[in-house]
Amino acid sequence: MISDNYLSLVGAAPVIGRQVNAREDMGEPYVRAIDVSYEFWQRRWHGDPALVGRHIEVNNIDVVVVGVMPRGFRAYLGPGTPLPEQIDVWFPGAPDSGPLSRSAPVVARLHHGVSRAAAQRAIDTWISQFVAGHPSSYRLGPVSMMLVPLEEDVVSDVKPALVALAGAVAFVLLVACANLTNLLLARATVRQRELAVRRAIGASRVDVVTMTVDARAFSSNTTAEQRLQSYNAVAEAVRRLPGVEAAAFGLPIPLTATRISQRFATAADAPEQVAAQFIALPGYAEALQVPLRDGRTFTADDNRRSDPGIVVDERLAAAVWPGRRAVGQRLLLGPSTGARTWAEVIGVVAHVQATTLRSGAEPQIWVTHPARLFFQMGLAVRTAGDPRALAPSIRRTIERLGPRRPVTDMQTLEAIVSAASADTRFALSVLGVFAALALALTVVGVYGVAAYSAARRRREIAVRVALGASSRDIVVLVVREGVRWSIAGVAAGIVGARLVAGSLESLLFEISATDPDTFAAVALLLTSVALAASLVPALRATRADPMLALRAE
Numbered sequence: 361m362i363s364d365n366y367l368s369l370v371g372a373a374p375v376i377g378r379q380v381n382a383r384e385d386m387g388e389p390y391v392r393a394i395d396v397s398y399e400f401w402q403r404r405w406h407g408d409p410a411l412v413g414r415h416i417e418v419n420n421i422d423v424v425v426v427g428v429m430p431r432g433f434r435a436y437l438g439p440g441t442p443l444p445e446q447i448d449v450w451f452p453g454a455p456d457s458g459p460l461s462r463s464a465p466v467v468a469r470l471h472h473g474v475s476r477a478a479a480q481r482a483i484d485t486w487i488s489q490f491v492a493g494h495p496s497s498y499r500l501g502p503v504s505m506m507l508v509p510l511e512e513d514v515v516s517d518v519k520p521a522l523v524a525l526a527g528a529v530a531f532v533l534l535v536a537c538a539n540l541t542n543l544l545l546a547r548a549t550v551r552q553r554e555l556a557v558r559r560a561i562g563a564s565r566v567d568v569v570t571m572t573v574d575a576r577a578f579s580s581n582t583t584a585e586q587r588l589q590s591y592n593a594v595a596e597a598v599r600r601l602p603g604v605e606a607a608a609f610g611l612p613i614p615l616t617a618t619r620i621s622q623r624f625a626t627a628a629d630a631p632e633q634v635a636a637q638f639i640a641l642p643g644y645a646e647a648l649q650v651p652l653r654d655g656r657t658f659t660a661d662d663n664r665r666s667d668p669g670i671v672v673d674e675r676l677a678a679a680v681w682p683g684r685r686a687v688g689q690r691l692l693l694g695p696s697t698g699a700r701t702w703a704e705v706i707g708v709v710a711h712v713q714a715t716t717l718r719s720g721a722e723p724q725i726w727v728t729h730p731a732r733l734f735f736q737m738g739l740a741v742r743t744a745g746d747p748r749a750l751a752p753s754i755r756r757t758i759e760r761l762g763p764r765r766p767v768t769d770m771q772t773l774e775a776i777v778s779a780a781s782a783d784t785r786f787a788l789s790v791l792g793v794f795a796a797l798a799l800a801l802t803v804v805g806v807y808g809v810a811a812y813s814a815a816r817r818r819r820e821i822a823v824r825v826a827l828g829a830s831s832r833d834i835v836v837l838v839v840r841e842g843v844r845w846s847i848a849g850v851a852a853g854i855v856g857a858r859l860v861a862g863s864l865e866s867l868l869f870e871i872s873a874t875d876p877d878t879f880a881a882v883a884l885l886l887t888s889v890a891l892a893a894s895l896v897p898a899l900r901a902t903r904a905d906p907m908l909a910l911r912a913e
Contacts, residue, residue, distance in 0.1 A: 361453035362435070369469055370435075377412040377427030380452035385426065391451050394423045398431040400448035418449055419735065466505075480507045527860065529794065588663060591641055591737060597757050598741055603750050606742040608643030612714055613738040614773075615780040619715050622725045625695040626680055632695050635676060636714050638726040639734070645671070645709055645726070647740040648773075653677075655687035655707030658728040662706075668728050669706035676723030677708045691725070703727075717780050747772050799889065806893035810842035835898040842894030843887070850886050854879055 364381040367373055375398060385393035396411075405411045415424050435447060470479055483505050491503050591609045598607040612618035622637035638644075642658045653674050662668035670691065677686035686705050694700045711724060739758075743750050755767045824834065858874055871878075 361451045363453055366435075366467070369467060372430050372433055374427035375430055376409055377425070379427055380450060382452045385452040390421050391423060393426045393452065394418060395427040395429055395450040396425055397429045397433065397446070397448045397450075399446065401428045468507075476507060476509065483507060587735065588641075592660075594739065594758055594761060595641070595643070597761060598739070598754055601750065601753055601757060603744050604741060604754075605744055606643055606647040607739065608641050608647045609737040609739050610638060610640040610644030610648075611734060611738050612638070613740065613776070614648065614712055614714055615716065615776050616738075617715050622727070623694055623696065624725065625692045628692060628695070630692075633723075635723040635725045638712070638714070638724060639737070640671075640726050640728055641737075642728070644740060647742050648712070649742070650712055651710040653708040653710060654685065655705070657707050657709070658726075662728050667701075667703065670703040671707040671709055671726035672705055673709055673711045673724040673726075675711050675721055676725065677705075679723060693725075693727075717777075717784065799886075802886065803889055803893045806842050806846055806890045807896055809845055810838055810894040811897040835895070838898035839891065839894040842897075843890055846887060846890030846894075850883050850890075853886075854883060 362380070364379070364383070367379045373379075374395060377395070380391075380393050380395050385391055401407060401411060411425050412427065413424065415422055417423075429450065468479075470476070487503055487505055595607045595609060598604055612620060620637040620639065622635050623632050624635060625632050640658060642660050642662065645652070645657045654677075655671075657671055658668065670693075672680075672686055672691075680686070680691075681689055686708050689705045690702050691705065692700060693703050709726065711721070714724065741747065741750075741754060751770055755770065758767050824837070857879070
């Protein structure tokens with residue numbers, strides 16, 4: 361849904377037809393006209409220019425197509441906006457078109473020469489005047505709007521991953537340079553006598569260095585009660601299918617970036633708070649296997665009550681009623697609206713990652729009242745086997761209930777989780793490659809330090825062997841040197857890792873960036889690797905002939 365000046369603001373225009381506008385294209389009961397994407401136009405109508413002016417049905421609404429968007433046009437509205445990358449249908453909208461306008465994102469373009477700070481001051485002034493003019497709507501707290509540059513908003517989700525990757529590259533390069541230096545020192549020490557001879561016969565120091573370096577929907581019913589009946593009929597039909605264990609309607613489907621807000625207060629005069637809201641018909645929590653912590657979830661009887669109660673998540677229960685049982689307590693929903701109602705808590709469930717895997721700890725309220733049902737709801741179906749095998753049967757069952765009940769966007773929860781974690785998996789995979797490379801370089805570096813140490817102490821080792829030192833003594837002598845430096849490096853690395861761990865916080869899910877078990881495991885791994893890498897030069901030192909070493913000195 362876009363306002364009348366959206367395309368002109370972003371510097372775009374339809375390739376044919378015009379942009380939808382609220383004055384001409386909005387009407388009862390919904391909208392009268394739409395724009396479609398260029399890709400949808402090509403895919404569905406093969407680029408037929410006669411599409412403009414034609415009536416089609418969208419979400420069971422008869423509308424006329426008035427324009428086609430530019431090829432490749434994308435509407436970026438920020439990472440917190442629940443919009444897919446590809447939008448095929450564009451509806452007209454207006455700032456005053458309903459209560460959802462409160463959460464609508466706003467895109468603006470600054471006048472030439474106007475700074476961000478100046479624009480923010482102007483917005484702050486306007487917001488203050490607007491709130492003062494609507495005291496009944498904003499009586500429980502201040503309201504603010506934050507001006508965020510588009511570039512900053514675009515990279516806000518990926519910036520932590522990019523910073524982590526850049527840091528990994530820098531650290532791997534640092535490790536490589538340090539290891540190369542150690543190897544060069546070790547080799548130079550071993551070839552010290554040879555190099556001295558070369559200098560004596562006229563080779564320059566540049567030659568020496570050069571020679572040393574090696575290169576490597578469903579039917580839209582009129583009333584809420586009719587929608588409830590339709591959803592119940594579909595859920596019941598799907599539940600009867602063989603292999604289906606549970607089926608129920610609700611919103612949002614977890615990890616689909618859809619967010620519904622619910623304002624609440626603990627008392628009539630208490631500060632207003634905001635929670636994420638789940639709209640759930642009976643069985644939705646069970647279909648998603650959301651753990652029940654206390655009380656109960658919704659039943660069919662709740663939909664017939666005027667006060668069906670609410671379910672809250674464990675985070676809201678702990679924050680609002682610490683040390684007390686939440687079941688039986690009451691919350692005031694919509695305290696600053698005309699639809700304010702008291703609701704009793706009938707159950708407590710586990711917290712659900714509703715929008716993203718890394719979404720914050722925002723409390724959640726579950727409601728089930730028919731008046732809150734949307735025209736399009738998500739259907740969660742839990743099966744005994746592979747859900748993809750049952751998908752055709754589920755689709756046919758729903759479509760048999762009526763010709764105007766399309767099923768769209770059918771996908772497994774596994775696929776949703778995979779898509780939600782795709783960016784994190786990519787970043788962590790690349791970091792894993794760098795970590796493996798750094799580990800390999802660490803092995804080389806420790807070997808270089810141990811070899812350098814053994815080469816410097818060649819005469820000492822020869823004397824010890826001549827005096828009766830065993831091979832075990834020589835191994836301990838060389839390994840101890842390498843491990844000592846490695847332990848110092850691990851200690852310094854732990855300190856450094858704790859300092860930069862915050863940059864990885866947004867890539868992690870339900871684990872701290874400073875998890876002590878992880879730090880201990882990595883420290884143990886690095887120490888073990890250092891011990892193994894030190895053994896090679898140590899064993900080589902035990903095989904050296906002490907007489908040859910002493911004679912060379």
